[in-house]
Amino acid sequence: MxxxxxxxxxxxxxxxxxxxxxxxxxxxxxxxxxxxxxxxxxSIPLSIPTILGTVISLLLGFRSNQAYDRWWEARQVWGAIVNDSRTLARQVINFTESQYEEDEVTQLRQRMVRRQIGWCYALGQSLRRLNPVGGLEKYVSRRELESLARFNNVPVGMLDQQARDLKRALEEGYINRYQQMELDRTLTRLCDAMGKCERIKNTVFxxxxxxxxxxxxxxxxxxxxxxxxxxxxxxxxxxxxxxxxxxxxxxxxxxxxQDPFENKPTDTPMTAIANTIEKDLRQLLHDQDEPEEKRQGAFYYIM
Amino acid sequence: MxxxxxxxxxxxxxxxxxxxxxxxxxxxxxxxxxxxxxxxxxSIPLSIPTILGTVISLLLGFRSNQAYDRWWEARQVWGAIVNDSRTLARQVINFTESQYEEDEVTQLRQRMVRRQIGWCYALGQSLRRLNPVGGLEKYVSRRELESLARFNNVPVGMLDQQARDLKRALEEGYINRYQQMELDRTLTRLCDAMGKCERIKNTVFxxxxxxxxxxxxxxxxxxxxxxxxxxxxxxxxxxxxxxxxxxxxxxxxxxxxQDPFENKPTDTPMTAIANTIEKDLRQLLHDQDEPEEKRQGAFYYIM
Amino acid sequence: MxxxxxxxxxxxxxxxxxxxxxxxxxxxxxxxxxxxxxxxxxSIPLSIPTILGTVISLLLGFRSNQAYDRWWEARQVWGAIVNDSRTLARQVINFTESQYEEDEVTQLRQRMVRRQIGWCYALGQSLRRLNPVGGLEKYVSRRELESLARFNNVPVGMLDQQARDLKRALEEGYINRYQQMELDRTLTRLCDAMGKCERIKNTVFxxxxxxxxxxxxxxxxxxxxxxxxxxxxxxxxxxxxxxxxxxxxxxxxxxxxQDPFENKPTDTPMTAIANTIEKDLRQLLHDQDEPEEKRQGAFYYIM
Amino acid sequence: MxxxxxxxxxxxxxxxxxxxxxxxxxxxxxxxxxxxxxxxxxSIPLSIPTILGTVISLLLGFRSNQAYDRWWEARQVWGAIVNDSRTLARQVINFTESQYEEDEVTQLRQRMVRRQIGWCYALGQSLRRLNPVGGLEKYVSRRELESLARFNNVPVGMLDQQARDLKRALEEGYINRYQQMELDRTLTRLCDAMGKCERIKNTVFxxxxxxxxxxxxxxxxxxxxxxxxxxxxxxxxxxxxxxxxxxxxxxxxxxxxQDPFENKPTDTPMTAIANTIEKDLRQLLHDQDEPEEKRQGAFYYIM
Amino acid sequence: MxxxxxxxxxxxxxxxxxxxxxxxxxxxxxxxxxxxxxxxxxSIPLSIPTILGTVISLLLGFRSNQAYDRWWEARQVWGAIVNDSRTLARQVINFTESQYEEDEVTQLRQRMVRRQIGWCYALGQSLRRLNPVGGLEKYVSRRELESLARFNNVPVGMLDQQARDLKRALEEGYINRYQQMELDRTLTRLCDAMGKCERIKNTVFxxxxxxxxxxxxxxxxxxxxxxxxxxxxxxxxxxxxxxxxxxxxxxxxxxxxQDPFENKPTDTPMTAIANTIEKDLRQLLHDQDEPEEKRQGAFYYIM
Structure with missing residues (x-):
């Protein structure tokens, strides 16, 4: 990556x-x-800058630690997003029963898994204060995209749509009541991950x-x-x-x-991670559309 | 934010x-x-203040660390409140079935989601030792407000009311038994978050x-x-x-x-966070009432 | 507090x-x-005590950190006890159905919630190596108190009684099978909190x-x-x-x-916390008996 | 302890x-x-050993921290074993229904709780590289003991036997399907604790x-x-x-x-902890056999 | 180990x-x-290298800490893989009912447990950037191996196959709906562990x-x-x-x-851990095939 x-x-x-x-x-x-x-x-005695040097070393150490912790937490949260996206896809695909209405269930699976891919991109872009629905038309339908416009926080709206699909699936009998709960827990974990990113973004050191x-x-x-x-x-x-x-x-x-979501060359590589998620989820779905490789060129360095 | x-x-x-x-x-x-x-x-030899300086640096480092940890934990807890409020709203809206009594179910949803918004404000105010029911009339009914007066700890009473509504919803058949458990778990997490805030508030360094x-x-x-x-x-x-x-x-x-809930210009921005929650939850509810922007003016700085 | x-x-x-x-x-x-x-x-050169001073500062820093962590963990565990006591009361009150046998269910609720209050006092006293059943007659029946005498570890026995009441409630149909599981999980968390306190108490630095x-x-x-x-x-x-x-x-x-349960003026204020729990739980229960304020007088300082 | x-x-x-x-x-x-x-x-200038002294202090501080963390984690894991053993006993006793076949259910309870006691001793001994089945004949039947001989890792085998008993209990109708799941989760936590001990034991600093x-x-x-x-x-x-x-x-x-399971006078007091577990579990079971006090004599000091 | x-x-x-x-x-x-x-x-005054020495000591301390944390997290994750592999095997063996179709259930158990063993080897090899399917033919069927070729990330594909087997088992009635959920949770934990390894591997210090x-x-x-x-x-x-x-x-x-998965003599001993898992799981399965001891020779040292 x-x-x-x-x-x-x-x-x-x-x-x-x-x-x-x-x-x-x-x-x-x-x-x-x-x-x-x-x-x-x-000339002054060297011991005066020495005292200051020691104090500053300690303070820079304190600060480096806190900054590193924020950066590392950002990476952990995005790692959790990778895991829960895979889990959501595995559950959506293997929980739904396709005995009678093969077609509708297949559509449901594709819709939910693609929406999850889109959610990752949308979250990344909204954390970078870019247009969160930019490029989403590849992953969700036009009608859905319009209803998302109503939301200040687009990823919150997308999770709501996932929950709505689950509700419908329960009503149609594609999943059972335990499976709805288990899938809802996966949504809850994704909701937590999103909130953690926002907390890191919005809390100034x-x-x-x-x-x-x-x-x-x-x-x-x-x-x-x-x-x-x-x-x-x-x-x-x-x-x-x-x-x-x-x-x-x-x-x-x-x-x-300390600011891992600032759209600088050195921030958390959210687009690359979302790309990896897309690849894995499409393969789980037996989806032919390979995502175009979004190379980040020479602009992204790792600090 | x-x-x-x-x-x-x-x-x-x-x-x-x-x-x-x-x-x-x-x-x-x-x-x-x-x-x-x-x-x-x-004049005295500079090495005497130097020893003291080193010791004090180490002790201030220790203290800064602990103080920062308290402050950061306060932010994490409020981050968790944001997440669980969204989760509660998503679950209340997507678990309840509105086949027959459309109206009652809609009312239940509105009542529970608004009460959750009110809970966030009430918790913030009671942590700042302000009147916890001040302004709550916008979010809960007058009768409910009166029954809350009986509680020393108003947010505890509000969680109890949420649980009562869940019980009634189960009895009426709006939710099933698994959904009651899952919603109760969300209430348990909110109860934990509240308790953590109180612990930080009440434990003196x-x-x-x-x-x-x-x-x-x-x-x-x-x-x-x-x-x-x-x-x-x-x-x-x-x-x-x-x-x-x-x-x-x-x-x-x-x-x-080290005291992140002291009603000073530099404490945890609980009102602003509750405001964000209100916006998100109302949009999930398709609620028209936009919350008035509670600007904090020039009084709140970030330390 | x-x-x-x-x-x-x-x-x-x-x-x-x-x-x-x-x-x-x-x-x-x-x-x-x-x-x-x-x-x-x-006279000796000052740099000799200086070396020692630096080493000691580092070691005292290490030790202060570990001691603070033990103290803070003790507070966290008691914070969790507050949360789980409230959760237990909320669940007992809102899970039990009182359709037919109003009276028996009300008694069950009162018995379980009061026993939980008693459990908090008993745990505090047994951690301080005081008589764990002292004063418990206010919260549990005489017969129960006698059967607790058999236990080395009184709080373990009380959790067992809670579980017995749950079993009976399931058999009588006051709660359903999911609710028994959920309440049992709350007991498990309380059991964990108790064990953590004992670990801190029994593990010497x-x-x-x-x-x-x-x-x-x-x-x-x-x-x-x-x-x-x-x-x-x-x-x-x-x-x-x-x-x-x-x-x-x-x-x-x-x-x-480093020893937060040693019955000294500066230990974890377990009696005050149990008092707060009592107040909250009695209000949830619509219980009239206000707990007498157990003022700790001038003996308890916060370190 | x-x-x-x-x-x-x-x-x-x-x-x-x-x-x-x-x-x-x-x-x-x-x-x-x-x-x-x-x-x-x-004679050489004192500042040369001083530099070395500072560096060594920092490195010893780093090392003390890591070693203390390993030791404290070992204690936490054994604390969790205490908690989960109590939870398992509480669940086994209070979940099983003894309506018809009083005798068989009582035997099942005794078998599972005693096996859990034996598991604690066996884990302690296998971590110290002693004979893991030594003394187990007090807690499990002869036939079981023989079938354990087949296992390299005896505690893994014992957890498997617990799971087998649960399966049989479900088939016989002594527990319901939710209770099997909940008890299995307790087994999973015990399995995790065991694995954590092995990780600490097997990972060299x-x-x-x-x-x-x-x-x-x-x-x-x-x-x-x-x-x-x-x-x-x-x-x-x-x-x-x-x-x-x-x-x-x-x-x-x-x-x-840093090596808390090395069978030295100063390691984690696993035998003493298992002894405490035995006492608590036998009291929950109304078991008369008091465990003989396994005094550790003058050989065990606390570091 | x-x-x-x-x-x-x-x-x-x-x-x-x-x-x-x-x-x-x-x-x-x-x-x-x-x-x-x-x-x-x-000659220059010794105090100039002394200042630098102090600063470097602090920075090396910071860095050693972070590097140690990465290394220790890697070990923790592999410890969790050991635990969850054992749990999966215990659950697969003890949840499935083999009343009628003894043979098919036995095959299912063997297939799932062996696939889990293979998953551990495949994960280790893909983290070391070796051929992930090398040697897998011992654990999964030829047809399965071919369908894995389609996946960029082989372990993701194997977890999907486990979930498919669970779905089939539910449809055939070998497991009930709660057991499917519980087994799926174990898969979720394995999926998390895999994602954590990838995060450590892919995030450059x-x-x-x-x-x-x-x-x-x-x-x-x-x-x-x-x-x-x-x-x-x-x-x-x-x-x-x-x-x-x-x-x-x-x-x-x-x-x-700081790079614990780099295929160097000093990295996390993933092959040895997978070997231990294989031994334990085969014994749970009463499987005769002892894994050949994969001695690592003199090439692997512990740092």
Whole structure:
């Protein structure tokens, strides 16, 4: 699913290039002043940036952990969507009895399984704040699509349609009452997964923490040259730039990881996952239409 | 749901402004004494505040973690309330059979789904220690409202009414016995979510930890000027104020995060979440009444 | 439920007062020797206590985490008991059909709900190693109480009585077979909660860790005066006492938190929680007997 | 269950006595060389062991955490076994109907509950790699015991026998179809608990981590005397021995905690837990045979 | 299951031998320059590598944690597969009634249990990107094998076949409707386990973190000789090599642990686990064919 190719080094550093440029100029200025206008001693004891460095390391560690947890939870939820989509398809296909009305049951199966495929795409797009019904016409009928327009939250509406089909199937006798309950539980799990995605999307990481860490980091970087100038001279410049790059990058990483549904090249690969689901579900359905491979091109990197 | 706009810088620092003022005066006094009355050496080795700083960082890290966990659990529980409210509505609408008494069944559906909406508002208000039945007349009948007055814990009473409606529905034959069980399980999950909120609300963070951390922090701040005065002179004042601000802010953050239901601008946005639930549930019910948008104005920031 | 009033400062320091007194005398002796008999240099480099301080901070952090987790799990389990008690009452009241034998069904409901209230008190008392049947005569019949005497573990016996009542209710036709299963699942969850409490109660925190941390702490404290005497002189005494107090208090906190069922003023407020359950369940039952408020007086603080 | 008596100090240090003896001789040699053959300066700056000490602290912290988690999970699983054994007994006793064939049903109950007791002992013994059927003749019939001989994994075979009894009970009409399902779910949970124990038993903690930590620790200890010899002289010897003892003990602790089923005095007290289960289950069964108290004597300490 | 034999020391260091060789030459060069061409002072204060060392320790700790969690989750999932395979076999054998058509039921049992064994092997091989149907002819019929060829994801297809067999069993009356649901739930859990494995396999650890940690580590190692050369002289060479080896090994460990399905000697022992499952399931089935012991030879070590 996810390609493990390397991220271009330029892409990595591109995210912090303006910050690094400013730091370069700043530390260069200090080195020049220290070398040629050495009237005032500007060096400070290294232990002051050291204290700050330890505190910032701990805070960045805390933040990386929380950001990683959000990112990993997003992946777990989408993993659960894969599992429950397969389970729904397996149940729809193997619970329904097709003794008399072979045709209608086959249609029901196709309708429900395809709607499930569409649900995955619609959820992905609505999390990315794109048009949730875009491209859905391949998976649901035109009439259904119109009735979905009424919903603010399209995936909620689609789950309701699944439940309606189950109700009809029970009334027609295609499934029994236990099977309706079991299929409804699968819908409940899908509903939970959807709600979890929305929670991660809608809950902002406490922004004062971010602010505080950012300010501390700036203070640390601005003190660093004074701490090392004495021993390194002009070598201080690359050293400061490199150490700053490390800290800034780790901060940027956390910022990206903590919002896994932001339609950036590095978010959760929801389209690719939905594609995999489509392939599996169509094969379960003996469906000929192979989904066209939706290659994501060079735009998606794995952080 | 949550607006990602920046918190005004004033709001951030406003929370620690008195502390910072005192620290400013304190460090200024020390700088003045050091500069002009330099008979006694008042400097101490920097490694003493350093030890304290490391210990405090570790303890603040521990505390931030626990506070964040409480805050995040509160959000998870409300996420589960969103999911189970949708599930309840989907089940109520698609389980009930409306063959003969179309009208009564429709009324039952409306009554149960609206009561669920009301339950979310009532739970939010009772967690904030506001009047739990305030505004409920929009969602439940007058008679029901009166019988709720008997309950200390209004949401518990409302779940009981839902269960009573299910019992009646079973007796009338609108739902079958399996469907009653499945709906009751959804009520059980809602009951669990309510209990979890109450647990977070009612369990105070061990206050001796807080006390200990606060005392250590004061000791650390009062030693800091002596440690850095030698190398910084008057520059010591802004440095001490800034470092103190960092530590105090991170402590304040933890204090706010650890109580996510305190009716402060930064708590869990329960009203906004209940609003979203109302919108979704009314659309599932084909209900015309759009809920009036309860804008929270400029009062709610995201921490 | 839990009162958020401050812990008297005396109570906090009372727990470590003997230790602090000894440390006071010890550090005073060293200061006197250093001041007046300064023939031998007794100062050591500060970095030696610093290493120890870092190691101890990490270990205390590890221990605080585990202790907090035990304490929080205890609260979660009692939260689950609140939820499942409410669920049991809701189910007992709304599942049982009272078409013919109104009276018997009402008695069954009352018996089961009151027994559940009694179960909560009995569990709390048996976890605190008090007489588990003390006060139970308010909630269960005399005959039942006698048959409970046979059990080592009284709450296990009470769950068995609940299951017996369910069996009888099924045989009499008051509940159907699905409802018996659903109620039995609620009993299973209560049985799990009980077992979790016993696990926390009976599993001692690995005591060698505690021992090791305590020894290291003593070594650290006994070295601290030598490390700071050079720069502080007599000021060393309050400094050492204060830093020792911090470390000792955090250690004591962990010791208290890790045993949340020890019948100390700071343990899990099981009686208060059982009281809340009683109030809710009696209101669900339309029961007139208000439980007398069992105030815990000034004896219970929140740590 | 677990006795909280102190571990003899000799037992604690006994585990590292050879290591400490070698360290004693080593540090003594260095002190003697430093004192009497002081031609070459052998002291090194203390900051070198300090770096190593910090790294090792972090790694030991990581390892302690993982080891504690394994140990705590083992306890949780055995707690779940207690709960599910009680649940199984409660269900077997209260689900089976004894209208006609009182005798056969009573025998079925006794057979299943006793087999469950035997299962707990058998699981404990097979985890300790002892003979799993030793002593089982008290709980199951001779014929059953023989048919268990066929199984590599005896507890798996016993669960199968429970399921066979349930099948027979359904065929005879002692339980209904829902009750069979519910009892089978309890068997499934017991099967899960068994599998979790085997997973912990069979999954070795990544041994390269252990190796790495051990080597680093040796390097740290061998450098420590050189770092402190300058300031302490002969006092260096007890200091080095004590600090080494701390680090070595914490490492040993982790090694013991991480393998909670190794038939050592400090592992999970499975026999004691099975004993408690036996007592509870026999009381539920109104069984007269009190289990003989299997005292573990002075051999079992709690770590 | 897993053999606890020691990893050859050569294997451990073999993984970092090229890196260590380069570091050896590098530090040797610096020592030679320092000793014989001591015109320029090249020593730097040790506190600069110390800061870097602390930061790297924290980051390696973060990474080790996440890598360990992935590895441990992989083991947990395979533990769940063991449990659910046993449960499936127990249910298939004890739910099916063989009153009339003894033969057909026996065939059904054998077919389903053997297919489950095959499923475990197929899952293991497809996670390792080997041919998933290789060797399956021992467990499923030729016709089934052909119909599996149609599936991209063979284990998904096999679960579908299990569900088909259940459907047929219900139609023939071998199992009842509750038993179908219960068996389907076991299939759902197996489907979840499969999806979790795929999630771990397909989700790359955020590679920018890895990159950042690796760069910082290189910087740290390249500075280390300058920091210690002053006090150690030529002894600096083994010291630097050893410390570097520690850090590099811990990094390598994390890299291996974080990808537990990569067909390397140190990954999750899926074949051995599937072998254990085969043995248990065949014994439940009274199947004579003992699986040939698939010894993994000397190629598999436990990390």
């Amino acid at each position: 996810l390609l493990k190719k390397n991220i271009p080094i330029g892409y990595v550093f591109g995210k912090v290039k303006y910050e690094l440029l400013i730091i370069l100029l700043y530390s260069l200025t200090i080195a020049v002043i220290h070398q040629f206008f050495l009237e005032v001693p500007i 406490p922004s004062t923490y971010s602010l505080y860490i950012h300010f501390s980091l700036l203070l640390f970087i601005s003190m660093l040259p004074f701490g090392v100038i004495e021993h390194f001279g002009f070598l201080e410049v690359p050293l400061v730039v490199f150490i700053s790059a490390c800290f800034l990058l780790i901060e940027k990483m956390a910022i990206h990881l | 949550l607006l990602k706009k920046n918190i005004p810088i004033g709001y951030v620092f406003g929370k620690v402004k008195y502390e910072l003022l005192i620290i400013l005066l304190y460090s200024l006094t020390i700088a003045v004494i050091h500069q002009f009355f330099l008979e006694v050496p008042i 061990p206050s001796t930890y807080s006390l200990y951390i606060h005392f250590s922090l004061l000791l650390f701040i009062s030693m800091l000027p002596f440690g850095v005065i030698e190398h910084f002179g008057f520059l010591e004042v802004p440095l001490v104020v800034f470092i103190s601000a960092c530590f105090l802010l991170i402590e304040k953050m933890a204090i706010h995060l | 839990l009162l958020k009033k401050n812990i008297p400062i005396g109570y906090v320091f009372g727990k470590v007062k003997y230790e602090l007194l000894i440390i006071l005398l010890y550090s005073l002796t060293i200061a006197v020797i250093h001041q007046f008999f300064l023939e031998v240099p007794i 690995p005591s060698t860790y505690s021992l090791y941390i305590h020894f290291s702490l003593l070594l650290f404290i006994s070295m601290l005066p030598f490390g700071v005497i050079e720069h502080f002189g007599f000021l060393e005494v309050p400094l050492v006492v204060f830093i020792s107090a911090c470390f000792l208090l955090i250690e004591k906190m962990a010791i208290h938190l | 677990l006795l909280k008596k102190n571990i003899p100090i000799g037992y604690v240090f006994g585990k590292v006595k050879y290591e400490l003896l070698i360290i004693l001789l080593y540090s003594l040699t260095i002190a003697v060389i430093h004192q009497f053959f002081l031609e070459v300066p052998i 990544p041994s390269t981590y252990s190796l790495y930590i051990h080597f680093s620790l040796l390097l740290f200890i061998s450098m420590l005397p050189f770092g402190v010899i300058e300031h302490f002289g002969f006092l260096e010897v007890p200091l080095v021995v004590f600090i080494s003892a701390c680090f070595l003990l914490i490492e040993k602790m982790a090694i013991h905690l | 897993l053999l606890k034999k020691n990893i050859p020391i050569g294997y451990v260091f073999g993984k970092v031998k090229y890196e260590l060789l380069i570091i050896l030459l590098y530090s040797l060069t610096i020592a030679v320059i320092h000793q014989f061409f001591l015109e320029v002072p090249i 955020p590679s920018t973190y890895s990159l950042y940690i690796h760069f910082s580590l290189l910087l740290f190692i390249s500075m280390l000789p300058f920091g210690v050369i002053e006090h150690f002289g030529f002894l600096e060479v083994p010291l630097v090599v050893f410390i570097s080896a520690c850090f590099l090994l811990i990094e390598k460990m994390a890299i291996h642990l």
